[in-house]
Amino acid sequence: MAITAGIKDATAIAGIGQTAFARQLPESERTLACRAILAALDDAGIAPAEVDALASFTMEETDEVEVAKALGLGDLTFFSKVGYGGGGSCATVAHLAAAIASGQATVGVAWRSRKRGSGPRPWKNTAVQLPTPAQWTRPFGLLRPADEIAMLTRRHMHEYGTTRDHLFNVALACRNRANQNPAAIMYDRPLTREMYMTSRWISEPLCLFDNCLETDGALACVVVSAERARDCRRTPVYIHSAAQGLPAQHHGMVNYWNDDPLTGPAWTAARHLWKHADFTPEDVQVAQIYDAFTALIPLSLEGYGFCGRGEGGAFTEGGALEIGGRLPMNTGGGGLSEAYVHGFNLITEGVRQLRGTSTAQVPGAGTCLVTAGEGVPTSALLLRN
Protein backbone atom coordinates (compact mmCIF):
# COMPACT_ATOMS: atom_id res chain seq x y z
CA MET A 1 0.00 0.00 0.00
CA ALA A 2 1.18 3.47 -0.84
CA ILE A 3 1.17 6.11 1.85
CA THR A 4 -2.13 7.97 1.59
CA ALA A 5 -1.92 11.27 -0.21
CA GLY A 6 -3.99 13.13 2.37
CA ILE A 7 -6.78 15.51 1.46
CA LYS A 8 -4.79 18.35 -0.11
CA ASP A 9 -6.81 19.71 -3.07
CA ALA A 10 -8.55 16.32 -3.39
CA THR A 11 -11.98 17.84 -2.88
CA ALA A 12 -13.72 21.11 -3.60
CA ILE A 13 -16.74 23.12 -2.61
CA ALA A 14 -18.96 23.04 -5.69
CA GLY A 15 -22.09 24.71 -4.39
CA ILE A 16 -23.24 27.13 -1.72
CA GLY A 17 -26.72 28.13 -0.63
CA GLN A 18 -28.46 30.17 2.01
CA THR A 19 -31.79 31.58 3.15
CA ALA A 20 -32.46 35.20 3.97
CA PHE A 21 -31.01 36.38 7.29
CA ALA A 22 -33.23 38.20 9.79
CA ARG A 23 -33.84 38.69 13.49
CA GLN A 24 -36.96 36.59 12.97
CA LEU A 25 -37.92 34.33 10.07
CA PRO A 26 -41.38 32.71 9.99
CA GLU A 27 -40.29 29.26 8.80
CA SER A 28 -39.01 26.45 11.02
CA GLU A 29 -35.34 25.52 11.35
CA ARG A 30 -36.09 22.31 9.47
CA THR A 31 -37.66 24.19 6.56
CA LEU A 32 -34.80 26.69 6.48
CA ALA A 33 -32.29 23.81 6.44
CA CYS A 34 -34.06 22.24 3.47
CA ARG A 35 -34.15 25.52 1.55
CA ALA A 36 -30.44 26.23 2.11
CA ILE A 37 -29.39 22.71 1.10
CA LEU A 38 -31.52 22.74 -2.06
CA ALA A 39 -30.07 26.13 -2.97
CA ALA A 40 -26.54 24.77 -2.56
CA LEU A 41 -27.27 21.69 -4.67
CA ASP A 42 -28.86 23.84 -7.35
CA ASP A 43 -25.79 26.11 -7.31
CA ALA A 44 -23.62 23.05 -7.91
CA GLY A 45 -25.99 21.54 -10.47
CA ILE A 46 -26.18 18.28 -8.51
CA ALA A 47 -29.44 16.39 -7.91
CA PRO A 48 -30.53 15.66 -4.31
CA ALA A 49 -30.59 11.92 -5.05
CA GLU A 50 -26.83 12.04 -5.63
CA VAL A 51 -26.06 13.14 -2.07
CA ASP A 52 -24.54 10.31 -0.04
CA ALA A 53 -22.92 12.23 2.85
CA LEU A 54 -24.03 14.81 5.40
CA ALA A 55 -22.21 16.76 8.07
CA SER A 56 -23.41 19.30 10.58
CA PHE A 57 -23.07 20.51 14.17
CA THR A 58 -24.10 18.55 17.27
CA MET A 59 -26.11 21.67 18.12
CA GLU A 60 -28.03 21.35 14.83
CA GLU A 61 -31.65 20.53 15.66
CA THR A 62 -32.58 19.02 12.29
CA ASP A 63 -31.09 15.54 12.04
CA GLU A 64 -29.89 13.60 9.01
CA VAL A 65 -33.02 11.44 8.82
CA GLU A 66 -35.27 14.48 8.55
CA VAL A 67 -33.07 16.23 5.99
CA ALA A 68 -32.61 13.13 3.86
CA LYS A 69 -36.26 12.14 3.72
CA ALA A 70 -37.52 15.68 3.16
CA LEU A 71 -35.14 16.40 0.30
CA GLY A 72 -35.14 13.00 -1.36
CA LEU A 73 -31.46 12.35 -0.79
CA GLY A 74 -29.93 9.03 -1.87
CA ASP A 75 -28.57 6.30 0.36
CA LEU A 76 -26.19 7.92 2.83
CA THR A 77 -22.89 6.18 3.53
CA PHE A 78 -21.28 8.89 5.68
CA PHE A 79 -22.82 11.25 8.23
CA SER A 80 -21.07 13.15 10.94
CA LYS A 81 -21.76 15.79 13.56
CA VAL A 82 -19.18 18.02 15.16
CA GLY A 83 -19.39 19.40 18.68
CA TYR A 84 -18.48 22.63 20.45
CA GLY A 85 -20.87 25.04 18.78
CA GLY A 86 -19.17 27.47 16.43
CA GLY A 87 -15.90 25.58 16.78
CA GLY A 88 -17.33 22.93 14.49
CA SER A 89 -18.18 25.01 11.44
CA CYS A 90 -15.11 24.32 9.29
CA ALA A 91 -14.89 20.77 10.63
CA THR A 92 -18.20 19.87 8.96
CA VAL A 93 -16.57 20.59 5.60
CA ALA A 94 -13.33 18.93 6.70
CA HIS A 95 -15.14 15.72 7.61
CA LEU A 96 -16.81 15.62 4.20
CA ALA A 97 -13.50 16.30 2.49
CA ALA A 98 -11.87 13.42 4.36
CA ALA A 99 -14.80 11.10 3.63
CA ILE A 100 -14.80 11.89 -0.07
CA ALA A 101 -11.01 11.81 -0.43
CA SER A 102 -10.93 8.39 1.24
CA GLY A 103 -13.76 6.96 -0.83
CA GLN A 104 -16.43 6.78 1.88
CA ALA A 105 -18.78 9.01 -0.10
CA THR A 106 -19.00 11.06 -3.30
CA VAL A 107 -21.33 14.02 -2.73
CA GLY A 108 -21.44 15.63 0.69
CA VAL A 109 -23.58 18.42 2.09
CA ALA A 110 -22.68 20.41 5.20
CA TRP A 111 -25.25 22.76 6.69
CA ARG A 112 -26.34 24.84 9.66
CA SER A 113 -29.85 26.09 10.31
CA ARG A 114 -30.50 28.15 13.39
CA LYS A 115 -33.14 30.43 14.79
CA ARG A 116 -30.86 32.17 17.26
CA GLY A 117 -32.49 35.53 16.53
CA SER A 118 -36.02 34.63 17.59
CA GLY A 119 -35.15 31.63 19.77
CA PRO A 120 -33.94 31.57 23.38
CA ARG A 121 -30.44 32.53 24.52
CA PRO A 122 -28.68 29.24 25.27
CA TRP A 123 -27.09 30.51 28.50
CA LYS A 124 -30.53 31.32 29.98
CA ASN A 125 -31.29 27.62 30.31
CA THR A 126 -29.97 26.86 33.79
CA ALA A 127 -31.04 23.21 33.64
CA VAL A 128 -28.75 22.30 30.75
CA GLN A 129 -25.04 22.38 31.47
CA LEU A 130 -23.21 24.18 28.69
CA PRO A 131 -20.05 22.44 27.44
CA THR A 132 -17.98 24.17 30.10
CA PRO A 133 -17.36 23.14 33.71
CA ALA A 134 -20.29 25.26 34.86
CA GLN A 135 -20.08 24.48 38.58
CA TRP A 136 -16.82 26.47 38.72
CA THR A 137 -18.12 29.57 36.97
CA ARG A 138 -21.88 30.13 36.86
CA PRO A 139 -22.64 30.55 40.59
CA PHE A 140 -20.25 33.53 40.57
CA GLY A 141 -22.14 35.26 37.79
CA LEU A 142 -19.87 34.28 34.90
CA LEU A 143 -22.95 33.33 32.94
CA ARG A 144 -22.53 34.00 29.22
CA PRO A 145 -19.96 33.34 26.53
CA ALA A 146 -19.40 37.13 26.47
CA ASP A 147 -18.34 37.03 30.14
CA GLU A 148 -16.00 34.10 29.58
CA ILE A 149 -14.25 35.70 26.60
CA ALA A 150 -14.18 39.13 28.30
CA MET A 151 -11.98 37.54 30.99
CA LEU A 152 -9.37 36.56 28.38
CA THR A 153 -9.80 39.93 26.65
CA ARG A 154 -8.98 41.90 29.80
CA ARG A 155 -5.86 39.81 30.35
CA HIS A 156 -4.77 40.29 26.72
CA MET A 157 -5.19 44.05 27.18
CA HIS A 158 -3.15 43.93 30.39
CA GLU A 159 -0.31 41.82 29.01
CA TYR A 160 -0.03 43.24 25.51
CA GLY A 161 -1.59 46.68 25.46
CA THR A 162 -4.51 45.68 23.30
CA THR A 163 -7.07 48.48 23.38
CA ARG A 164 -10.75 49.08 22.76
CA ASP A 165 -9.70 50.89 19.59
CA HIS A 166 -8.20 47.64 18.35
CA LEU A 167 -11.48 45.86 19.00
CA PHE A 168 -13.30 48.72 17.28
CA ASN A 169 -11.09 48.20 14.21
CA VAL A 170 -12.46 44.64 14.02
CA ALA A 171 -16.09 45.71 14.49
CA LEU A 172 -15.66 48.48 11.89
CA ALA A 173 -14.10 46.24 9.24
CA CYS A 174 -16.97 43.80 9.54
CA ARG A 175 -19.55 46.57 9.48
CA ASN A 176 -17.96 48.25 6.46
CA ARG A 177 -18.15 44.98 4.51
CA ALA A 178 -21.75 44.43 5.64
CA ASN A 179 -22.57 47.88 4.30
CA GLN A 180 -21.54 46.52 0.86
CA ASN A 181 -23.57 43.30 1.21
CA PRO A 182 -27.34 43.57 0.64
CA ALA A 183 -27.87 40.18 2.33
CA ALA A 184 -26.29 41.43 5.56
CA ILE A 185 -28.48 42.36 8.48
CA MET A 186 -26.44 45.53 9.01
CA TYR A 187 -26.36 46.44 5.29
CA ASP A 188 -27.84 49.92 5.77
CA ARG A 189 -26.43 50.70 9.23
CA PRO A 190 -22.95 52.25 9.29
CA LEU A 191 -20.89 52.14 12.48
CA THR A 192 -18.84 55.04 13.85
CA ARG A 193 -16.16 55.15 16.53
CA GLU A 194 -18.42 57.38 18.60
CA MET A 195 -21.25 54.83 18.44
CA TYR A 196 -18.83 52.11 19.50
CA MET A 197 -17.20 54.03 22.36
CA THR A 198 -20.51 55.22 23.82
CA SER A 199 -22.48 51.98 23.43
CA ARG A 200 -23.68 50.05 26.45
CA TRP A 201 -21.49 47.46 28.13
CA ILE A 202 -22.30 43.77 27.90
CA SER A 203 -19.39 42.50 29.97
CA GLU A 204 -16.60 45.00 30.54
CA PRO A 205 -14.28 45.28 28.66
CA LEU A 206 -16.68 44.11 25.90
CA CYS A 207 -19.43 46.45 24.71
CA LEU A 208 -22.50 45.87 22.55
CA PHE A 209 -20.59 46.16 19.27
CA ASP A 210 -18.02 43.59 20.39
CA ASN A 211 -20.79 40.98 20.30
CA CYS A 212 -22.17 39.18 17.27
CA LEU A 213 -25.70 39.47 15.95
CA GLU A 214 -28.59 37.20 16.91
CA THR A 215 -29.90 35.78 13.67
CA ASP A 216 -32.38 33.39 12.09
CA GLY A 217 -31.07 31.75 8.93
CA ALA A 218 -29.56 28.70 7.31
CA LEU A 219 -26.63 27.95 4.99
CA ALA A 220 -25.21 24.92 3.23
CA CYS A 221 -22.39 23.90 0.96
CA VAL A 222 -21.73 20.94 -1.31
CA VAL A 223 -18.41 19.07 -1.27
CA VAL A 224 -17.34 16.74 -4.09
CA SER A 225 -14.08 15.38 -5.47
CA ALA A 226 -11.88 17.87 -7.30
CA GLU A 227 -12.44 15.95 -10.51
CA ARG A 228 -16.21 16.11 -10.16
CA ALA A 229 -16.08 19.79 -9.20
CA ARG A 230 -14.42 20.68 -12.49
CA ASP A 231 -17.55 19.42 -14.26
CA CYS A 232 -19.91 21.47 -12.07
CA ARG A 233 -21.43 24.86 -12.85
CA ARG A 234 -19.15 27.02 -10.74
CA THR A 235 -15.46 27.65 -10.37
CA PRO A 236 -14.22 24.90 -8.02
CA VAL A 237 -12.98 26.13 -4.67
CA TYR A 238 -10.47 23.56 -3.53
CA ILE A 239 -10.11 22.45 0.08
CA HIS A 240 -6.35 22.79 0.26
CA SER A 241 -5.87 22.03 3.94
CA ALA A 242 -8.17 21.42 6.87
CA ALA A 243 -7.68 20.94 10.58
CA GLN A 244 -9.42 20.55 13.88
CA GLY A 245 -7.80 21.67 17.11
CA LEU A 246 -8.28 20.65 20.73
CA PRO A 247 -5.08 21.55 22.59
CA ALA A 248 -3.71 19.50 25.45
CA GLN A 249 -5.26 20.59 28.75
CA HIS A 250 -7.76 22.88 27.01
CA HIS A 251 -10.92 23.71 28.97
CA GLY A 252 -13.31 25.24 26.43
CA MET A 253 -14.32 28.88 26.63
CA VAL A 254 -13.20 28.99 30.26
CA ASN A 255 -9.65 28.02 29.36
CA TYR A 256 -8.31 29.33 32.65
CA TRP A 257 -6.64 26.29 34.17
CA ASN A 258 -3.44 25.69 32.25
CA ASP A 259 -0.04 27.31 31.71
CA ASP A 260 -1.19 29.75 29.09
CA PRO A 261 -4.89 30.53 28.71
CA LEU A 262 -4.19 32.95 25.85
CA THR A 263 -2.85 30.15 23.64
CA GLY A 264 -6.13 28.72 22.43
CA PRO A 265 -7.25 26.04 19.99
CA ALA A 266 -6.35 28.24 17.00
CA TRP A 267 -2.68 27.51 17.68
CA THR A 268 -3.25 23.76 17.53
CA ALA A 269 -5.41 23.90 14.41
CA ALA A 270 -2.92 26.25 12.76
CA ARG A 271 0.06 23.95 13.25
CA HIS A 272 -1.75 21.14 11.44
CA LEU A 273 -3.23 23.43 8.81
CA TRP A 274 0.09 24.96 7.77
CA LYS A 275 1.97 21.68 7.99
CA HIS A 276 -0.23 20.33 5.22
CA ALA A 277 -0.36 23.49 3.11
CA ASP A 278 1.76 24.60 0.17
CA PHE A 279 1.58 28.22 1.26
CA THR A 280 2.03 30.29 4.42
CA PRO A 281 0.11 32.99 6.30
CA GLU A 282 1.90 35.62 4.19
CA ASP A 283 0.24 34.15 1.10
CA VAL A 284 -3.30 34.40 2.43
CA GLN A 285 -5.09 37.14 0.51
CA VAL A 286 -8.39 37.22 2.39
CA ALA A 287 -9.58 35.68 5.65
CA GLN A 288 -12.92 34.82 7.19
CA ILE A 289 -12.22 34.72 10.92
CA TYR A 290 -14.83 33.54 13.40
CA ASP A 291 -16.17 36.61 15.14
CA ALA A 292 -18.72 35.81 17.80
CA PHE A 293 -16.74 38.48 19.67
CA THR A 294 -14.30 41.07 18.31
CA ALA A 295 -11.68 39.87 20.80
CA LEU A 296 -11.47 36.50 19.06
CA ILE A 297 -9.81 38.20 16.08
CA PRO A 298 -6.56 39.29 17.82
CA LEU A 299 -6.35 35.83 19.40
CA SER A 300 -6.92 34.15 16.03
CA LEU A 301 -4.49 36.41 14.14
CA GLU A 302 -1.82 35.31 16.61
CA GLY A 303 -2.82 31.68 16.59
CA TYR A 304 -2.88 31.33 12.80
CA GLY A 305 0.47 33.06 12.49
CA PHE A 306 -0.38 36.41 10.89
CA CYS A 307 1.55 38.16 13.66
CA GLY A 308 3.51 37.33 16.77
CA ARG A 309 2.14 36.45 20.16
CA GLY A 310 0.60 39.56 21.70
CA GLU A 311 0.61 41.51 18.43
CA GLY A 312 -2.98 40.71 17.44
CA GLY A 313 -4.32 44.04 18.63
CA ALA A 314 -1.65 46.12 16.92
CA PHE A 315 -2.13 44.10 13.72
CA THR A 316 -5.57 45.67 13.27
CA GLU A 317 -4.14 49.20 13.03
CA GLY A 318 -3.87 51.22 9.84
CA GLY A 319 -6.83 49.61 8.10
CA ALA A 320 -5.15 46.19 7.97
CA LEU A 321 -8.47 44.37 8.04
CA GLU A 322 -10.15 46.54 5.39
CA ILE A 323 -10.21 45.96 1.63
CA GLY A 324 -6.75 46.97 0.41
CA GLY A 325 -5.24 46.28 3.84
CA ARG A 326 -2.80 43.54 4.79
CA LEU A 327 -5.57 41.01 5.51
CA PRO A 328 -9.10 41.91 4.42
CA MET A 329 -11.41 39.91 6.65
CA ASN A 330 -15.03 38.87 7.01
CA THR A 331 -15.84 40.38 3.65
CA GLY A 332 -19.55 39.60 3.87
CA GLY A 333 -19.77 41.28 7.27
CA GLY A 334 -19.16 38.18 9.42
CA GLY A 335 -21.03 37.18 12.52
CA LEU A 336 -20.73 40.72 13.83
CA SER A 337 -22.56 42.41 10.96
CA GLU A 338 -23.86 39.98 8.29
CA ALA A 339 -25.46 37.15 10.30
CA TYR A 340 -24.50 34.91 13.19
CA VAL A 341 -25.17 31.35 12.05
CA HIS A 342 -22.36 29.66 13.94
CA GLY A 343 -19.81 30.82 11.40
CA PHE A 344 -21.22 29.01 8.38
CA ASN A 345 -21.57 32.30 6.48
CA LEU A 346 -17.79 32.66 6.75
CA ILE A 347 -17.38 29.46 4.73
CA THR A 348 -19.76 30.55 1.98
CA GLU A 349 -18.15 33.99 1.83
CA GLY A 350 -14.74 32.36 1.46
CA VAL A 351 -16.13 30.47 -1.52
CA ARG A 352 -17.52 33.70 -3.03
CA GLN A 353 -14.15 35.41 -2.73
CA LEU A 354 -12.44 32.59 -4.61
CA ARG A 355 -15.17 32.59 -7.27
CA GLY A 356 -14.72 36.35 -7.62
CA THR A 357 -18.35 37.03 -6.71
CA SER A 358 -18.14 38.68 -3.28
CA THR A 359 -19.94 41.98 -2.73
CA ALA A 360 -16.59 43.20 -1.34
CA GLN A 361 -14.29 41.37 -3.71
CA VAL A 362 -10.56 41.30 -2.99
CA PRO A 363 -9.10 41.67 -6.48
CA GLY A 364 -7.67 38.40 -7.71
CA ALA A 365 -8.11 36.56 -4.44
CA GLY A 366 -6.66 33.07 -4.81
CA THR A 367 -6.29 31.90 -1.22
CA CYS A 368 -8.60 32.23 1.75
CA LEU A 369 -8.38 31.14 5.37
CA VAL A 370 -11.68 30.32 7.06
CA THR A 371 -11.72 29.70 10.79
CA ALA A 372 -14.25 28.37 13.27
CA GLY A 373 -14.78 29.57 16.82
CA GLU A 374 -11.61 30.31 18.78
CA GLY A 375 -11.84 29.67 22.51
CA VAL A 376 -13.55 26.31 22.00
CA PRO A 377 -12.30 23.14 20.28
CA THR A 378 -12.03 24.56 16.81
CA SER A 379 -11.40 23.93 13.12
CA ALA A 380 -10.17 25.76 10.04
CA LEU A 381 -9.95 25.50 6.28
CA LEU A 382 -7.50 26.80 3.73
CA LEU A 383 -9.32 27.32 0.46
CA ARG A 384 -7.83 28.11 -2.95
CA ASN A 385 -9.10 28.40 -6.49
Add this chain to the structure above:
Amino acid sequence: MLTPVVDDDGAPFWGYAAQGELRVQTCADCEEPRFPPRPCCPHCQSFASEWRQVSGRGRVWSYVVPHPPLLPEYAELAPYNVILVELADAPRIRLVGNLVTGPDAPLNSLSPDRIRIGARVQVVFSGDGLPQWMLERP
Protein backbone atom coordinates in the same frame (compact mmCIF):
# COMPACT_ATOMS: atom_id res chain seq x y z
CA MET B 1 -28.78 32.81 42.54
CA LEU B 2 -27.32 29.72 40.90
CA THR B 3 -25.81 27.13 43.19
CA PRO B 4 -23.06 24.79 41.97
CA VAL B 5 -24.36 21.82 39.98
CA VAL B 6 -21.92 19.41 41.59
CA ASP B 7 -20.60 16.29 39.89
CA ASP B 8 -18.79 13.33 41.49
CA ASP B 9 -15.36 14.75 40.78
CA GLY B 10 -16.19 18.21 42.15
CA ALA B 11 -18.10 17.09 45.26
CA PRO B 12 -15.07 17.03 47.62
CA PHE B 13 -14.19 20.64 46.71
CA TRP B 14 -17.65 21.82 47.69
CA GLY B 15 -17.71 19.63 50.77
CA TYR B 16 -14.50 21.21 52.08
CA ALA B 17 -15.68 24.69 51.07
CA ALA B 18 -18.80 24.18 53.20
CA GLN B 19 -16.40 23.63 56.14
CA GLY B 20 -14.49 26.81 55.30
CA GLU B 21 -11.51 25.07 53.74
CA LEU B 22 -10.03 25.67 50.28
CA ARG B 23 -8.61 22.38 49.08
CA VAL B 24 -7.25 21.36 45.68
CA GLN B 25 -7.22 17.88 44.20
CA THR B 26 -3.62 16.65 44.06
CA CYS B 27 -2.19 13.46 42.61
CA ALA B 28 -1.27 11.10 45.43
CA ASP B 29 1.58 9.66 43.32
CA CYS B 30 3.26 12.52 41.45
CA GLU B 31 1.88 15.30 43.72
CA GLU B 32 0.83 17.48 40.80
CA PRO B 33 -2.27 19.57 41.69
CA ARG B 34 -5.06 19.66 39.13
CA PHE B 35 -8.19 21.70 38.52
CA PRO B 36 -10.99 21.20 37.66
CA PRO B 37 -11.06 17.87 39.51
CA ARG B 38 -11.06 14.75 37.35
CA PRO B 39 -10.68 11.00 37.84
CA CYS B 40 -7.13 10.57 36.56
CA CYS B 41 -3.86 12.51 36.75
CA PRO B 42 -2.96 13.93 33.30
CA HIS B 43 0.75 13.85 34.22
CA CYS B 44 1.19 10.27 35.51
CA GLN B 45 -2.23 8.66 34.86
CA SER B 46 -2.65 7.69 38.50
CA PHE B 47 -6.19 7.36 39.84
CA ALA B 48 -5.06 8.04 43.40
CA SER B 49 -5.68 11.59 44.57
CA GLU B 50 -5.98 13.58 47.78
CA TRP B 51 -7.36 17.00 48.64
CA ARG B 52 -4.64 19.34 49.92
CA GLN B 53 -5.44 22.53 51.75
CA VAL B 54 -4.01 25.68 50.18
CA SER B 55 -3.27 28.99 51.84
CA GLY B 56 -6.21 30.76 50.21
CA ARG B 57 -3.95 33.55 49.04
CA GLY B 58 -3.79 34.58 45.42
CA ARG B 59 -3.66 37.40 42.91
CA VAL B 60 -6.23 38.77 40.50
CA TRP B 61 -5.32 37.39 37.04
CA SER B 62 -8.21 39.08 35.24
CA TYR B 63 -11.74 40.32 35.87
CA VAL B 64 -14.94 41.28 34.11
CA VAL B 65 -17.92 43.45 34.97
CA PRO B 66 -21.12 41.91 33.58
CA HIS B 67 -24.10 44.07 32.63
CA PRO B 68 -27.59 42.94 31.53
CA PRO B 69 -29.02 40.97 29.82
CA LEU B 70 -28.40 38.48 32.65
CA LEU B 71 -30.42 35.99 34.64
CA PRO B 72 -32.86 38.03 36.78
CA GLU B 73 -31.15 37.69 40.17
CA TYR B 74 -27.79 38.59 38.66
CA ALA B 75 -29.29 41.46 36.65
CA GLU B 76 -30.50 43.00 39.92
CA LEU B 77 -26.91 43.09 41.21
CA ALA B 78 -25.32 44.29 37.95
CA PRO B 79 -22.87 45.74 37.39
CA TYR B 80 -20.95 43.35 39.63
CA ASN B 81 -17.46 41.88 39.36
CA VAL B 82 -16.22 38.41 38.52
CA ILE B 83 -12.53 37.85 39.13
CA LEU B 84 -10.12 35.11 38.22
CA VAL B 85 -7.72 34.36 41.09
CA GLU B 86 -4.33 32.79 40.46
CA LEU B 87 -3.61 30.72 43.59
CA ALA B 88 -0.30 31.54 45.31
CA ASP B 89 0.28 27.83 46.00
CA ALA B 90 -0.60 26.62 42.50
CA PRO B 91 -0.31 29.41 39.92
CA ARG B 92 -1.81 27.43 37.06
CA ILE B 93 -5.01 27.04 39.03
CA ARG B 94 -7.14 30.14 38.61
CA LEU B 95 -10.45 30.13 40.46
CA VAL B 96 -13.45 32.12 39.29
CA GLY B 97 -15.01 34.13 42.11
CA ASN B 98 -16.17 37.51 43.30
CA LEU B 99 -14.21 40.23 45.07
CA VAL B 100 -16.36 41.38 48.00
CA THR B 101 -16.08 43.64 51.03
CA GLY B 102 -16.52 40.79 53.53
CA PRO B 103 -17.88 37.27 54.03
CA ASP B 104 -21.43 36.98 52.64
CA ALA B 105 -21.30 40.44 51.05
CA PRO B 106 -23.04 40.57 47.65
CA LEU B 107 -21.33 40.35 44.26
CA ASN B 108 -21.61 44.12 43.82
CA SER B 109 -20.36 45.14 47.28
CA LEU B 110 -16.97 46.35 46.01
CA SER B 111 -16.77 49.08 43.39
CA PRO B 112 -15.25 47.71 40.16
CA ASP B 113 -12.80 50.61 40.02
CA ARG B 114 -11.09 49.18 43.11
CA ILE B 115 -10.05 46.07 41.17
CA ARG B 116 -6.59 45.74 39.64
CA ILE B 117 -4.93 42.83 37.88
CA GLY B 118 -2.19 41.60 40.19
CA ALA B 119 -3.92 42.67 43.42
CA ARG B 120 -3.37 40.27 46.33
CA VAL B 121 -6.53 38.60 47.58
CA GLN B 122 -7.50 36.18 50.35
CA VAL B 123 -10.31 33.63 50.35
CA VAL B 124 -13.27 33.89 52.71
CA PHE B 125 -16.38 31.72 52.69
CA SER B 126 -20.02 32.67 52.45
CA GLY B 127 -22.58 31.07 54.72
CA ASP B 128 -23.70 28.78 51.91
CA GLY B 129 -20.19 27.49 51.29
CA LEU B 130 -19.13 29.51 48.26
CA PRO B 131 -15.53 30.74 48.27
CA GLN B 132 -15.36 34.54 48.00
CA TRP B 133 -12.35 36.84 47.88
CA MET B 134 -11.29 39.95 49.76
CA LEU B 135 -8.47 42.37 48.99
CA GLU B 136 -5.51 41.66 51.29
CA ARG B 137 -5.08 45.43 51.65
CA PRO B 138 -8.57 46.91 51.37
